[in-house]
Amino acid sequence: MTKRVLPGIVLLAIGAYFGFVVALANFNGITSLGFGIPTGIQATIAALCAVAGALFFLSVDDVGESVGAAGWLAAAGVVCFAIGSYIGLFVAPPEQYMGEVQRIMYVHVPSAWCALLAMTIAFGSAILFLLVNDWKWDARMEGSIEVGVVLAFLLCCQGAIWAKPTWGVWWDWDPRLTTTAVLLFAFLGILALRRFVDDPVKRGVWSAVATIIAYVDVPIVYFSVRWWNSLHQQQSNPGTVSKQFWLPLRANAFGILFLMVAFIMIRARISALRLKQELAPPPLAEAQLGEAV
Amino acid sequence: MIHALRKEMLLQWRTRAQMMAVFVFGASSLLLFSFAVGPNAEMLRQFSAGFMWLGLLLSSTLTLAESFHAEMENRALEGLLLLPTSPRVIYYGKALANWFQLVLLGCALFPVMVVLYDAGTMDLLRLFLVIALGTAGLSAPGTLYAAMTAQVRSKQTLLPLLLFPLIVPALLASVKATSLIVLGDPMQQLGPWIRLLAAFDAIYWSLCGLLFGRVVEE
Numbered sequence: 309m310t311k312r313v314l315p316g317i318v319l320l321a322i323g324a325y326f327g328f329v330v331a332l333a334n335f336n337g338i339t340s341l342g343f344g345i346p347t348g349i350q351a352t353i354a355a356l357c358a359v360a361g362a363l364f365f366l367s368v369d370d371v372g373e374s375v376g377a378a379g380w381l382a383a384a385g386v387v388c389f390a391i392g393s394y395i396g397l398f399v400a401p402p403e404q405y406m407g408e409v410q411r412i413m414y415v416h417v418p419s420a421w422c423a424l425l426a427m428t429i430a431f432g433s434a435i436l437f438l439l440v441n442d443w444k445w446d447a448r449m450e451g452s453i454e455v456g457v458v459l460a461f462l463l464c465c466q467g468a469i470w471a472k473p474t475w476g477v478w479w480d481w482d483p484r485l486t487t488t489a490v491l492l493f494a495f496l497g498i499l500a501l502r503r504f505v506d507d508p509v510k511r512g513v514w515s516a517v518a519t520i521i522a523y524v525d526v527p528i529v530y531f532s533v534r535w536w537n538s539l540h541q542q543q544s545n546p547g548t549v550s551k552q553f554w555l556p557l558r559a560n561a562f563g564i565l566f567l568m569v570a571f572i573m574i575r576a577r578i579s580a581l582r583l584k585q586e587l588a589p590p591p592l593a594e595a596q597l598g599e600a601v
Numbered sequence: 602m603i604h605a606l607r608k609e610m611l612l613q614w615r616t617r618a619q620m621m622a623v624f625v626f627g628a629s630s631l632l633l634f635s636f637a638v639g640p641n642a643e644m645l646r647q648f649s650a651g652f653m654w655l656g657l658l659l660s661s662t663l664t665l666a667e668s669f670h671a672e673m674e675n676r677a678l679e680g681l682l683l684l685p686t687s688p689r690v691i692y693y694g695k696a697l698a699n700w701f702q703l704v705l706l707g708c709a710l711f712p713v714m715v716v717l718y719d720a721g722t723m724d725l726l727r728l729f730l731v732i733a734l735g736t737a738g739l740s741a742p743g744t745l746y747a748a749m750t751a752q753v754r755s756k757q758t759l760l761p762l763l764l765f766p767l768i769v770p771a772l773l774a775s776v777k778a779t780s781l782i783v784l785g786d787p788m789q790q791l792g793p794w795i796r797l798l799a800a801f802d803a804i805y806w807s808l809c810g811l812l813f814g815r816v817v818e819e
Contacts, residue, residue, distance in 0.1 A: 533770075
């Protein structure tokens with residue numbers, strides 16, 4: 309165990325514990341497990357610990373170790389996601405007005421959180437890469453942009469599937485929907501830029517610059533579209549939805565968070581290995597160098 | 602900075618044929634947009650601001666890409682970077698020159714829009730303000746991205762790919778403001794849109810200047 313996997317596991321365990329305790333308290337009225345801490349604070353602890361634990365996992369440097377950790381994390385994510393989806397699909401009651409369609413919320417809302425989190429990790433990695441010039445931040449940036457793009461794409465698809473029966477249209481020019489689409493295209497452009505630049509130094513610096521510029525755009529897009537047009541219902545979070553829906557929502561949020569971090573770790577490792585190969589001198593030159601010496 | 606701007610202006614003056622070509626491109630795209638809608642005069646008038654800005658946006662990619670094209674020949678950019686100034690000066694010189702060119706282009710496309718779509722206004726001062734602010738929003742990130750994409754393969758595709766999602770707020774605000782000026786503004790909504798444009802410009806003119814040094818460093 310390196311220094312960072314252990315605190316990561318501890319934080320994730322605390323986060324998961326409080327998450328489930330809060331959910332249980334609201335689902336079945338069991339409150340004896342919460343050490344008497346108010347539910348609101350428990351929920352905050354759960355969210356903060358989950359995100360902090362995930363970040364600890366992301367900061368694992370040792371390549372071999374990170375693969376093992378990512379595997380375990382992905383397994384935990386699948387378990388959480390399976391539990392959450394089972395409860396969400398079969399146990400939780402349907403919503404009063406939207407009916408069964410509302411069940412998509414259990415994947416839609418966690419995807420939204422995690423997509424934004426992945427983009428934020430990309431933004432942070434971009435700044436750190438420009439400041440400290442360490443290649444591991446370049447790898448993490450690429451990993452989190454890719455995972456963020458996948459999540460944002462899923463988010464748009466789920467949103468469309470939900471919007472058709474609810475609003476009667478596949479697409480609506482609502483601020484959050486439009487911002488997600490703009491974000492998706494902006495980050496796809498950055499991935500394309502990375503493919504087209506052969507020099508690793510330029511690729512890293514340019515995509516970091518582009519990531520910073522694109523991320524700064526997000527709030528501006530959001531507010532401009534909000535002034536332009538608005539229809540989307542208020543964001544769903546455990547505060548705005550009925551207590552019966554908390555448990556599946558939380559379980560899925562943890563599941564997708566774990567999966568996201570695991571994917572970013574694996575993807576970052578792939579790009580780190582590719583980079584190592586790129587930066588390594590070609591074997592022929594090495595052989596010649598050996599002869600010369 | 603003045604010298605950098607002067608150099609860019611001189612360069613643009615010497616290649617005025619290019620500017621003319623960009624204008625013709627923009628004007629012909631305005632002509633094409635009207636075929637997309639059909640000869641419905643009322644509808645064309647309604648969409649005129651959107652068409653004008655789309656035409657301007659499409660033409661701007663040509664202008665922006667061109668601005669770094671000359672620097673790539675004979676590795677002129679490296680020579681510029683060797684000058685005893687900060688790269689920021691080069692960036693602001695280029696961005697200002699691009700801005701100037703886009704303002705000219707916008708002012709030239711407006712009469713075309715008036716003729717084709719019958720969407721005129723007498724409030725020229727405010728229209729000029731919107732054109733100036735909107736094109737400033739295109740030129741700041743556009744110049745930075747042009748500096749990157751000029752150095753890579755398939756630059757023609759990459760510049761719009763990076764630039765278009767980014768300038769959505771600027772495009773939205775410019776179209777909205779222009780159409781309020783052209784079609785009338787009964788609810789007094791022009792102010793917030795112009796403020797949004799100004800905020801977008803302020804953010805990107807400072808942020809891109811800050812980051813440009815890293816983009817061109819060797």
